[in-house]
Amino acid sequence: MKSDVVIVGGGISGLSLAFYAAKAGFKTTLLEKNDNPGGSFSSHRYTGNNANFWFELGAHTCYNSYQNLLDIVDACNLTDSIIPREKVPFTLLVDKQLKSVFSALNIFEALKSIPNIFSLKKEGLSVRDYYSKIVGVNNYNNTLSHFFNAVPSQPTDDFPADMMFKSRPKRKEVLKNYTFKEGLQSVAKAIAKSKGINVFTDQEVTGIEVIDGSYAITTKAGVTHSATTLALATPSAVSSHLLQTIEPDISKHLGSLKAATVDSVGVVINKRDLSIKPVAAIISPNDIFFSAVSRDTVSDDNYRGFAFHFKPGESDETKMRRITDVLGISESKIIHKHTVLNTVPSLRLGHREWLEKMNSLLAGKNLLLTGNYFGGMAIEDCVSRSLSESSRLKKAL
DSSP states (O other): OEEEEEEEOOBHHHHHHHHHHHHTTOOEEEEOSSSSSBGGGOOEEEOGGGOOEEEOSSOOOEETTOHHHHHHHHHTTOGGGEEEOOOOOEEEEETTEEEEHHHHSOHHHHHHHGGGGGTOOOTTOBHHHHHHHHHOHHHIIIIIHHHHHHTTTSOOTTSBHHHHSOOOOOOTTSOSEEEETTOTHHHHHHHHTSTTEEEEOSOOEEEEEEETTEEEEEETTSOEEEEEEEEEOSOHHHHHHHTTTTOHHHHHHHHTOEEEEEEEEEEEEEGGGOOSOOOSEEEOTTSSEEEEEEGGGSOOSSEEEEEEEEOTTOOHHHHHHHHHHHHTOOGGGEEEEEEEEEEEEEOOTTHHHHHHHHHHHHTTSSEEEOSTTSSOSSHHHHHHHHHHHHHHHHHHO
C-alpha cells in the first residue's frame, strides 16, 4: 500500500501530524499497534449495567493555552463538545487524612522566598533548584515536589525547570481548563475520521527498510506499507529500535534519552459506596503511587472513577490493597477495573542541546519525528512538534 507519508504511532502526536499532513493534501496512512488510536487520549469506558461512564488513564486536562490543539478541535467541529471541569480540590494524603495543599505549606517560608520569582530565571536550572528558591526548601521537599512528580508520574527534581510548566498565549473565549463531553477520546476519534487519513489499528510495526528511495514499513501481521516520507510518533526507545538499521546515528541519539514506565490502574465505584468528598486528585507523598486522579471533575449521577498512577514493579495484589485502603472500601465495591502501561520521557538539563543535535541530524531527510520528548510533555508540546514537523514534510515532498 503506497502513501505519501506513513505515520507510526496513533497517540496525539501521531494523530496531529496526520491531521496536518492530510490538510496539506498528502495521502496519509497512520499505523497504531492498539485496537484504538489515541494513546494518552484513549478514554476508557465502563459500559456494564447499561452505563456509559468514561474516565482517563493518561492525559486528563486541556487548557485554553493549547492553541494548536484548539485549532484542530475547531477544524474537527468539536468546539461545542468542550465542557468545564468542576472546581474540586487537589489534595494531599497525610496520615490517612486528606488535607488541602495550603494547609501543608509553611506560609512564613513561602512569603520569605516568593519575591525570588521576580528575579530568578528558569533557564539552566532544574525543577528542584528553581522552585525550592521560589517557595522555600522545606515547602518544596515536603509538598510542592510531590505535586510536580504527579504530573509525569516520576521524580522531577532534575527536570529542566523551563520545560516543566510553560507560559503560553491563551484563547480567552475558551474555558481556562476543560475536557470534552465524551472525554479526550473524542479528539482522537474526530482526527482519525478526518478526510485524507487512513488509520489502521492492531498494526504493530516490526521493521523498516529503504527500498528504491522509499520506506517499506512492515507490521507484525505481515502487511507492508510504502511511503516517500516516514514519520515516527512512538516513544524514543521504540523509534531508536526501528531506526537502528536505516539511520544508525539518529537511532543512537534517540537511545541516549531516558524514560519512565507508568503503571496506571483505573477503578469505577458506585457513588453511594464512597464516602470521600469529591476531589480532583489525591497525592500521597512517598507512596507507591504518584497520584490518584479523579473523574469527579465531571460528575456523574451514579459512578465515580479514579486513575491510580503507580510506580512500576508493584504486584497486582499490592496495588489493589493500596487502592482500597486509600478509598476506604473493600475490593468487592470496585465494579470495574482497567490497567494500562504508558511511557513518559525523563527530561534532564541539556535537553535543548540534545534537541538541536536531533534537528540537525534530521535536516534534509524524509524522516519526521514527533512525540512528548521534544519541546516538553504537555499536550500542546506534542501538537506543536507535529506542526513543526509538518512544515518539513511540505518541503520534502
